Structure formats: C-alpha cells, structure tokens
Amino acid sequence: MVAKINFYMTRHGKTLLNTLEKVQGWSDSPLTEEGRNVAAYLGRGLDIAFDAVYTSDRGRTIETADIILTESKQTHLKKNSLLDLREFCFGKFEGTPNEEMFGTVMRHLGFETTEEGMMNLGPKGFQLVAEAVSELDETGLSESWAVMEARLLRALDQMIEEQTGDFEKHVLVVTHGMTINSYLTILAPELVDPFIENASITKMVYENGEIRVESVNDTHYILAGQKV
DSSP states (O other), X not given: OOOOEEEEEXXXXXXXXXXXXXXXXXXXXXXXXXXXXXXXXXXXXXOXXXXXXXXXXXXXXXXXXXXXXXXXXXXXXXXXXXXXXXXXXXXXXXXXXXXXXXXXXXXXXXXXXXXXXXXXXXXXXXXXXXXXHHHHOTTSOSOOHHHHHHHHHHHHHHHHHHHOSSSOEEEEEEEOHHHHHHHHHHHXXXXXXXXXXXXXXXXXXXXXXXXXXXXXXXXXXXXXXXXX
C-alpha cells in the first residue's frame, strides 16, 4: 500500500503590496518586517520534519520558505519552485487598489457592495470572482477559472507523483491565499475561507488515491512559535 502524503499549505508572509492593499497576483513584492516575523513564528512553531518543500515561483513564497526552513533548522531541504502554484493572474487589475477591483467585480456579479458580495457568493465564490475578472479584462492578460483550475490540479498531481513512496511524507507547500482557496473550491467547497491568514496552515492529506482536507487557516503553529 502506498503511504500517505501530508501537505501543509501555507500562505506567504505579508508583503508590501498586501500592506498597501493593492491587488497582487502574478505581480510580486517583498515581505515586510511583519511578514518576515510571522514566517519566522511559523517556522519555530511547526515542529514537523519535512521530507520536501514546494513554493510557487514568486519571490514572496520563496522568501517565506527560506525563513521557515531557517527557523525550523531544515535548510538542507531543496526548494522546488513550481509556476503552477502561482497566485491567480488578475490581468489589468494587477497593482490596482483591492477596493477598486473588488467593487468592479461585485457590481459585475450583481451586488451593490463588496461586503454584500462576500457574504452572498457562496462556496464557489472564488470561481465566480475569477470568471468575472476574466470577463472584465479586455486586455486578455488575466486567467480564466478553467486555466487556473487546470494548473493547480497539474501541480497537485506533480507533487503527489514525486512524493509517493513506501513511507509517510510531510510536505511543506508555500503558496498564495487565492491559490489555497481555489484548491478548497475544487476539493472541499464547503470549507472555503475568504480570509486565509498569512502563514496559516491548510492541511491536505493524500491517501489511498484520494485527497481530503483536514484543517483550514490554522494559526496555532504561529502562536506556538511566538512562545519559543
């Protein structure tokens, strides 16, 4: 029997564009001091011996992974950077104020305010937002939901294939907020959380050919790290 694989998916630490409340998908910015600190707390609090580490190819996830591995004393592990683990591409909306983009998207979806939309979109909300962004982006630079879904499943298949073996694996995956919620939309839409915290852990387990979600937006590792 193939042993199970535990995926610990975390969102990168807070960045400059996060702080400025600007849209950050394929665009990138460095971690702030707050972002570096929360990544360090996670690294100290995890207390898990990882067998492999994956990140997206964006600098903010690589920087976060470096801090986690340093603080958990696992710098010997190689980081595998996958383009397919990137955040959603927001096209023409990249770098614009979050409030501006979400206001435009929610009106396109028939809501008067962003707050109304966030409360009423339901478990497929991130899919609807992605589709709306694609429809609104006349430049054609944004992704469609179908493209996003396909590459995330491709990344998951690659990680499973590379980590499948005869003994249980623990795999750290440093990625992005909407990426994590897109995985939840695909695998367990009832567990979608619109507010995935920086450096929180969402745990997914692959076993007997199936994948299940065990926890979402878990911040207890951060709290543990603050006490070290």
